[in-house]
Amino acid sequence: MSQYGSAVEYALHCLLYLVRSGQGMARSARDIAEFQELSTAYVAKLFTRLEKAGMVTATEGIRGGFHLTRAAGDISVLDVVDAVEGRKPLFECREVRVNCVLFEGKTPSWSGRGICGIHAVMLKADAAMRSSLAQSNLAELAAHVTEVVPKTHRKAAQDWFEERGHDRGKRRSRKNA
Amino acid sequence: MSQYGSAVEYALHCLLYLVRSGQGMARSARDIAEFQELSTAYVAKLFTRLEKAGMVTATEGIRGGFHLTRAAGDISVLDVVDAVEGRKPLFECREVRVNCVLFEGKTPSWSGRGICGIHAVMLKADAAMRSSLAQSNLAELAAHVTEVVPKTHRKAAQDWFEERGHDRGKRRSRKNA
Numbered sequence: 001m002s003q004y005g006s007a008v009e010y011a012l013h014c015l016l017y018l019v020r021s022g023q024g025m026a027r028s029a030r031d032i033a034e035f036q037e038l039s040t041a042y043v044a045k046l047f048t049r050l051e052k053a054g055m056v057t058a059t060e061g062i063r064g065g066f067h068l069t070r071a072a073g074d075i076s077v078l079d080v081v082d083a084v085e086g087r088k089p090l091f092e093c094r095e096v097r098v099n100c101v102l103f104e105g106k107t108p109s110w111s112g113r114g115i116c117g118i119h120a121v122m123l124k125a126d127a128a129m130r131s132s133l134a135q136s137n138l139a140e141l142a143a144h145v146t147e148v149v150p151k152t153h154r155k156a157a158q159d160w161f162e163e164r165g166h167d168r169g170k171r172r173s174r175k176n177a
Numbered sequence: 178m179s180q181y182g183s184a185v186e187y188a189l190h191c192l193l194y195l196v197r198s199g200q201g202m203a204r205s206a207r208d209i210a211e212f213q214e215l216s217t218a219y220v221a222k223l224f225t226r227l228e229k230a231g232m233v234t235a236t237e238g239i240r241g242g243f244h245l246t247r248a249a250g251d252i253s254v255l256d257v258v259d260a261v262e263g264r265k266p267l268f269e270c271r272e273v274r275v276n277c278v279l280f281e282g283k284t285p286s287w288s289g290r291g292i293c294g295i296h297a298v299m300l301k302a303d304a305a306m307r308s309s310l311a312q313s314n315l316a317e318l319a320a321h322v323t324e325v326v327p328k329t330h331r332k333a334a335q336d337w338f339e340e341r342g343h344d345r346g347k348r349r350s351r352k353n354a
Contacts, residue, residue, distance in 0.1 A: 002268055004267060009268070038276070077298050091185065101214055122310075124309050132301050136298040150287060
């Protein structure tokens with residue numbers, strides 16, 4: 001199994017719909033899920049984690065939904081990874097070094113002192129990976145999407161989300177009539 | 178689950194016993210396992226992978242066992258990680274971007290063209306991690322062990338392995354007598 005799986009990928013894709021939606025525009029977890037043909041329950045769960053991490057917040061009402069709590073350029077890929085996966089180390093040290101037939105069950109204090117050399121190498125690699133993920137942010141990812149996705153599709157996507165909002169409004173009006 | 182687990186940790190610890198054993202000295206997987214109070218079958222399995230990767234080779238006979246095929250300074254932590262875990266990516270891209278309700282089942286060619294921006298960020302972090310692991314080698318790890326492990330324990334360990342070799346020799350002689 002890889003360190004990061006579908007949750008990170010889906011969360012990043014979902015957040016990009018909030019970047020592209022512009023200022024003051026909120027999108028519902030359901031709309032974002034359906035647009036990408038993903039499970040609504042799963043996407044809702046991801047948004048719960050992102051909200052808990054303070055990255056998104058929800059507004060109530062017909063035109064409500066989630067929106068980013070800070071500028072897309074201030075949300076790094078690492079922020080999203082940690083929000084979704086938790087602070088997951090690259091390597092789990094089992095302190096093999098304290099086991100030795102010569103210790104006869106009485107582990108000397110020096111054997112577990114400081115950090116194991118192998119663990120230290122792994123922590124360094126973990127830091128290199130995290131530092132790399134911290135260097136990318138949602139604004140850059142969104143700019144890349146704008147580059148590769150044709151304008152016509154971006155417009156069609158915008159219209160689809162708008163229409164969903166209107167439909168919700170209509171359904172609500174009928175209900176209240 | 179972490180990216181790297183006990184197999185990497187155990188393999189590195191085991192290999193360090195071959196670095197410390199000096200030139201021309203071989204150690205059996207069983208002795209290395211028992212010294213660390215690890216399962217012999219598990220350590221044997223790790224050595225099979227390390228041998229397959231060309232990092233160690235076995236010699237037959239009473240004083241036989243595994244030895245490194247190249248200088249410890251030429252075996253990086255990354256080499257060991259790849260030998261034990263296989264070439265495991267940090268992130269598995271599921272190409273979420275090709276799914277969109279607007280495509281109506283007919284995915285346009287542009288949607289999967291090139292590498293997904295999210296995947297690219299992950300590949301960069303993966304490369305940073307691998308580059309970090311490639312910068313450490315068995316010689317450095319062994320030097321760290323020499324620094325932290327008291328001389329008396331290092332001598333006792335050397336004696337233990339020597340004795341095991343002798344015991345095997347005696348058992349073999351009795352068998353052949």
